[in-house]
Amino acid sequence: MSISHTNEMALFDNNVQKYCRFFELASPQQFTLEQWYQVIARTVLEMAYHKPQGKVDEQRHINYLSMEFLIGRLTGNNLMNLGYYEDIKAYLAQYQVELVDVLEQERDPALGNGGLGRLAACFLDSMATLGQAATGYGLHYQYGLFKQAFQDGKQVESGDEWGRNQYPWHRYNPSKTQQVHFGGKVVAIEGDRYEWQPKLTIEGKAFDLPIVGYQNDVIQPLRLWQADSPQSFDLNQFNEGKFVAAEKTLIKSTALTQVLYPNDNHRVGQQLRLMQQYFHCACSVADILSRHLAQGFSLEEFPKRQVIQLNDTHPTLAIPELMRILLDEHQLTWQQAWSICQQSFAYTNHTLLPEALEQWDQRLFKQLLPRHFKIVEKINHLFHQQVKAQFGDDAKVWEKLAILFDYRVRMANLCVVSCFAVNGVAQIHSDLLVSQLFPEYHQLFPTKFCNVTNGITPRRWIQQANPALSQLLDQTVKGDWKKDLELLHQVENVVDDVNFREAYWHIKQQNKAALAREIEQTLSLSVNPDAIFDVQIKRFHEYKRQHLNLLNIIATYQWLKDNPNKDYTPRLFVFSGKAAPGYYLAKNIIHAINNVAEIINNDKQMKDKLQVAFLPDYRVSLAEKIIPAADISEQISMAGKEASGTGNMKLALNGALTLGTLDGANVEIAEMVGQEHIFLFGHTVESIQTLLAEGYSPKTYYRNDPVLKNAVDFLAKGKASKGDKTTFNLMLDSLLEHDPFLVFADFESYRQAQERIGQAYLDRDAWLRSAILNTARLGKFSSDRSIRDYQSRIWLKK
Numbered sequence: 001m002s003i004s005h006t007n008e009m010a011l012f013d014n015n016v017q018k019y020c021r022f023f024e025l026a027s028p029q030q031f032t033l034e035q036w037y038q039v040i041a042r043t044v045l046e047m048a049y050h051k052p053q054g055k056v057d058e059q060r061h062i063n064y065l066s067m068e069f070l071i072g073r074l075t076g077n078n079l080m081n082l083g084y085y086e087d088i089k090a091y092l093a094q095y096q097v098e099l100v101d102v103l104e105q106e107r108d109p110a111l112g113n114g115g116l117g118r119l120a121a122c123f124l125d126s127m128a129t130l131g132q133a134a135t136g137y138g139l140h141y142q143y144g145l146f147k148q149a150f151q152d153g154k155q156v157e158s159g160d161e162w163g164r165n166q167y168p169w170h171r172y173n174p175s176k177t178q179q180v181h182f183g184g185k186v187v188a189i190e191g192d193r194y195e196w197q198p199k200l201t202i203e204g205k206a207f208d209l210p211i212v213g214y215q216n217d218v219i220q221p222l223r224l225w226q227a228d229s230p231q232s233f234d235l236n237q238f239n240e241g242k243f244v245a246a247e248k249t250l251i252k253s254t255a256l257t258q259v260l261y262p263n264d265n266h267r268v269g270q271q272l273r274l275m276q277q278y279f280h281c282a283c284s285v286a287d288i289l290s291r292h293l294a295q296g297f298s299l300e301e302f303p304k305r306q307v308i309q310l311n312d313t314h315p316t317l318a319i320p321e322l323m324r325i326l327l328d329e330h331q332l333t334w335q336q337a338w339s340i341c342q343q344s345f346a347y348t349n350h351t352l353l354p355e356a357l358e359q360w361d362q363r364l365f366k367q368l369l370p371r372h373f374k375i376v377e378k379i380n381h382l383f384h385q386q387v388k389a390q391f392g393d394d395a396k397v398w399e400k401l402a403i404l405f406d407y408r409v410r411m412a413n414l415c416v417v418s419c420f421a422v423n424g425v426a427q428i429h430s431d432l433l434v435s436q437l438f439p440e441y442h443q444l445f446p447t448k449f450c451n452v453t454n455g456i457t458p459r460r461w462i463q464q465a466n467p468a469l470s471q472l473l474d475q476t477v478k479g480d481w482k483k484d485l486e487l488l489h490q491v492e493n494v495v496d497d498v499n500f501r502e503a504y505w506h507i508k509q510q511n512k513a514a515l516a517r518e519i520e521q522t523l524s525l526s527v528n529p530d531a532i533f534d535v536q537i538k539r540f541h542e543y544k545r546q547h548l549n550l551l552n553i554i555a556t557y558q559w560l561k562d563n564p565n566k567d568y569t570p571r572l573f574v575f576s577g578k579a580a581p582g583y584y585l586a587k588n589i590i591h592a593i594n595n596v597a598e599i600i601n602n603d604k605q606m607k608d609k610l611q612v613a614f615l616p617d618y619r620v621s622l623a624e625k626i627i628p629a630a631d632i633s634e635q636i637s638m639a640g641k642e643a644s645g646t647g648n649m650k651l652a653l654n655g656a657l658t659l660g661t662l663d664g665a666n667v668e669i670a671e672m673v674g675q676e677h678i679f680l681f682g683h684t685v686e687s688i689q690t691l692l693a694e695g696y697s698p699k700t701y702y703r704n705d706p707v708l709k710n711a712v713d714f715l716a717k718g719k720a721s722k723g724d725k726t727t728f729n730l731m732l733d734s735l736l737e738h739d740p741f742l743v744f745a746d747f748e749s750y751r752q753a754q755e756r757i758g759q760a761y762l763d764r765d766a767w768l769r770s771a772i773l774n775t776a777r778l779g780k781f782s783s784d785r786s787i788r789d790y791q792s793r794i795w796l797k798k
């Protein structure tokens, strides 16, 4: 036990003994693992607040508004960041208890869908670690992202009742309760001042989770709002039943934060979702303002002291909400209020996909938020004047730039008009944001746009997920790479050191063996630990092209059947990921992968050559097990569609070689690591333009490439569906008729890249060298660097 922690561990022991009496046990020996988990979490939470709070920079307080925070398990992470991990591990040993087993008791709080939510969690970790004053604001969902299981190969969903009421890391903070209003009407008072007479009021209760900085004693809140009120409300009272086709009408107020909407890169038009969004914004803005004013600052000082960072357009309503409060409650003039808002809000865009850009029905918006609608109308009107001054009265231009158009409220446009900064999440994405989505906006506001490439926290994604690699890096690198990931550059110096190389290789093999055990336990599938572990883990979406991966697997299977004696480097293809419950095509792809896996895994000829493991219920804690074991990281989206990706960074830093298109952050990964250490394939954004201009016909590829045709026909002829030829029609018809994400166009190039991988793996030394260089050269992708970029380019920009 380190000297500095002696007192704290005495306190810890004291508390353990106290809980022991509390539970009427003779000795801590009798605790179940679940009890240990609860006792450790509760005790450490108290201990954390006993320490003097570390220093934070309060120049500007970052209020990070996000509908999703995919934080993952907190216990291990908090123990590490607080520096208690080793002490508590040693403490438990006296009771023959393994800390890792205790940590497995924690259920992941799955309060997000995918990349966007996980990014928010990494950013909170980095802001605390860098001492950037920050508060995360989100929702305290009762049900996180649904749990996924497979039945006959198909995804089935069940509710994720994650136990928010027993969660040991959060505190209910009754002094922060807010009131949120909906519906009703507005009455003009004077000038831009109105009185809102709402129809319904719901209470928002604050639940705070501690975000612990890495060994700097900084703790900042992630404040999650929970709707509470004994009242029920009738959704019909806002809309005479016109918007509620898919929703129940009489709803308890608590239903507002009951469930996370399970869509990723896709908008939903439901009224309850709009109410959720406003509830989130209203609670957060009120809290931010009251903190600001309580510190003794004036409203004029708000922009100097606060930033409200909008994680995509989901929290856009915070803009008209702050306007409303400034105008109606603080009686500021429009100019004063607008100037404050324009200097305080910043917007991060996470996607170019049109189906993901939020637009709300104007009537629904107006009925639910009549005062906000007036404000948006005025913003829209004043902006129209500005557009006319710049572009003349051009209807074509206005059609693109308008906030209100065709009875819709376009949230992205409201953000661009109102915010002082707009950023994309990787260089290529930020460039496309300007050139494809917002070119006229860029003409109007050339200095608003910038790039901040995403990053990941090395504390969770290396130190915690890959303890063996972490230890090797501790021994190899001078200075703390966990605080400054660029220090990993030093690893280049030992890339030819035999001892280092052997240690690195050994760690990867150990991690693969551990994943093999996990696969055995979950799927009763015994896999070849010496195969290439080729991993695609992410949400299921057509643009991410899991079906491209699948078609190659089928083609490989067919080739191996025809050429049983030819050389082939053994592969294990690992999949994990969920599809939105209403996204039938993506679910069809999941079904196809499972059925093909079943056939291949039961074919004795394929034993130890070709295997497919689809692990159900992808979540942060499962990612932590898969990532350290990967040899190949599949990042195969259609170029121009994946804004950044962050799994690509986690995998490469843990020594997986990327098989990818020139999309998102893959482009920057390739730049950093060098062309020789990455497998690139497929069309680029530019070559796609040519292809589409010439008229893309997927059927031509199908007809001309017998390998592709055979793979498609395998599914079409029912070979993976017990003879039923219609099972995969959804996927196949889409591919053959439109192929909107150019799966067929990239198939041949993808096959060739896979072939190169098979060859490359045979040269163990060269492969290992590439893997090590991936770890050494990707320090840029720490979320600490992302946060520093936000500071210098947006939040504290001079």
Ligand code: GPK
Pocket: 113, 114, 115, 116, 117, 119, 263, 264, 265, 266, 312, 350, 351, 356, 425, 454, 642, 643, 644, 645, 646, 664
């Ligand atoms: C983007 F628009 C969205 C969305 O609704 N959900 C989501 O996870 C992702 N994203 C992008 O798809 C990724 O490319 C990106 O790395 C991630 O956001 C974080 O920026």
